[in-house]
Amino acid sequence: MLPEVASWWRRRTSDTADWPLDTLLAAKGATRISVVLPARDEEATVGAIVAAIRAELIEQVPLVDEIVVIDSRSTDRTAEVAAAAGAEVVAQDAVLPETGRMSGKGEALWKSLAATRGDLIVFVDADLRAFSTGYVTGLLGPLLTDPSVGYVKGCYDRPLVNGENRVEGGGGRVTELVARPLINLHWPLLAGVMQPLGGEYAGRRALLERLPFVTGYGVEMGLLLDVFQDAGLDAIAQVDLGRRIHSHQSNEALGAMSSQILLTVWSRLQRHGRMLPLEAPATALTQFRRAPGGHDVLVSDVSVGERPPMVEVPGYASVRRPLLS
Ligand SMILES: O=c1ccn([C@@H]2O[C@H](COP(=O)(O)OP(=O)(O)O)[C@@H](O)[C@H]2O)c(=O)[nH]1
Ligand SMILES: O=C(O)[C@@H](COP(=O)(O)O)O[C@H]1O[C@H](CO)[C@@H](O)[C@H](O)[C@H]1O
Numbered sequence: 001m002l003p004e005v006a007s008w009w010r011r012r013t014s015d016t017a018d019w020p021l022d023t024l025l026a027a028k029g030a031t032r033i034s035v036v037l038p039a040r041d042e043e044a045t046v047g048a049i050v051a052a053i054r055a056e057l058i059e060q061v062p063l064v065d066e067i068v069v070i071d072s073r074s075t076d077r078t079a080e081v082a083a084a085a086g087a088e089v090v091a092q093d094a095v096l097p098e099t100g101r102m103s104g105k106g107e108a109l110w111k112s113l114a115a116t117r118g119d120l121i122v123f124v125d126a127d128l129r130a131f132s133t134g135y136v137t138g139l140l141g142p143l144l145t146d147p148s149v150g151y152v153k154g155c156y157d158r159p160l161v162n163g164e165n166r167v168e169g170g171g172g173r174v175t176e177l178v179a180r181p182l183i184n185l186h187w188p189l190l191a192g193v194m195q196p197l198g199g200e201y202a203g204r205r206a207l208l209e210r211l212p213f214v215t216g217y218g219v220e221m222g223l224l225l226d227v228f229q230d231a232g233l234d235a236i237a238q239v240d241l242g243r244r245i246h247s248h249q250s251n252e253a254l255g256a257m258s259s260q261i262l263l264t265v266w267s268r269l270q271r272h273g274r275m276l277p278l279e280a281p282a283t284a285l286t287q288f289r290r291a292p293g294g295h296d297v298l299v300s301d302v303s304v305g306e307r308p309p310m311v312e313v314p315g316y317a318s319v320r321r322p323l324l325s
Pocket of ligand 2: 176257
């Protein structure tokens with residue numbers, strides 16, 4: 001990691017345990033807090049997430065002011081289940097209808113800005129299993145206690161869980177194979193962000209409403225790069241939320257997700273003036289591995305060389321063995 005990234009990583013990384021409820025309640029003051037769940041066909045999981053937030057962070061303590069589920073064209077009972085659990089449910093296409101209908105998670109999150117009232121907005125995926133309200137309190141900690149922080153990403157261990165089959169570290173496939181390498185190549189100052197695509201994050205409305213939202217699955221990559229461009233690295237913090245288990249899509253579906261993320265990166269390379277002249281891409285890849293008390297940081301050199309066409313090599317003709325006659 002670059003020295004300035006290592007410094008950021010030490011200063012701006014905390015743990016959800018660092019943000020107990022009494023600290024947050026003391027810091028809340030008049031700050032309004034919205035929790036948003038983008039949900040497409042999540043009837044199996046959305047209810048438990050909403051119920052936990054309502055019980056622990058609204059009814060037991062007055063921390064969260066509203067829970068809004070953005071129903072993203074679900075074809076199942078997501079809306080009914082979320083409402084029964086205590087969420088305000090808003091249909092994605094019913095928000096700002098005059099702006100037309102775009103699709104995907106990014107559209108749901110962009111519309112959520114017009115469907116909520118909070119000064120701080122916490123985004124939580126609706127497909128989480130084993131959800132803890134510590135996700136929400138952890139993400140709020142830096143925002144409620146440090147005005148210089150504008151955007152907080154969650155980070156966590158991400159096993160790949162399919163039924164009884166569990167592969168530790170097998171989740172976050174697009175993160176590890178697409179997002180992290182691209183960030184390290186073109187935005188090495190963001191190499192310390194451990195889960196750039198994680199679906200749990202929070203931000204100040206005053207920052208989020210100034211930023212474009214990429215639709216589809218480009219939204220996380222787009223927001224991270226645009227927050228960095230607009231507000232700088234130190235406006236970003238990350239909180240270790242422990243472990244994340246969610247519903248996994250097929251590799252085929254993640255291929256489409258990867259394409260949307262590549263298109264987002266391409267657009268930001270151009271828009272942020274990183275395409276011409278393309279700065280020599282950084283050749284160090286920073287990865288993270290859970291270790292006692294935190295994470296080990298693994299930095300590897302991923303540089304590649306290139307050989308010229310063999311026909312241009314002077315000695316080639318003389319060493320080229322004739323085919324056996
Ligand atoms: O068009 C969409 C696609 C996804 N989602 C929601 O966005 C979150 C993350 O999506 P998904 O689980 O498909 O992505 P993954 O976690 O598999 O990367 C989930 O709550 C989805 O229900 C959404 O609201 N609209
Ligand atoms: O991080 C990832 O690689 C992908 C896929 O995760 P898995 O390989 O299914 O655990 O999941 C994330 O990416 C999406 C695109 O940014 C987000 O919208 C999801 O919330 C997040 O789960």
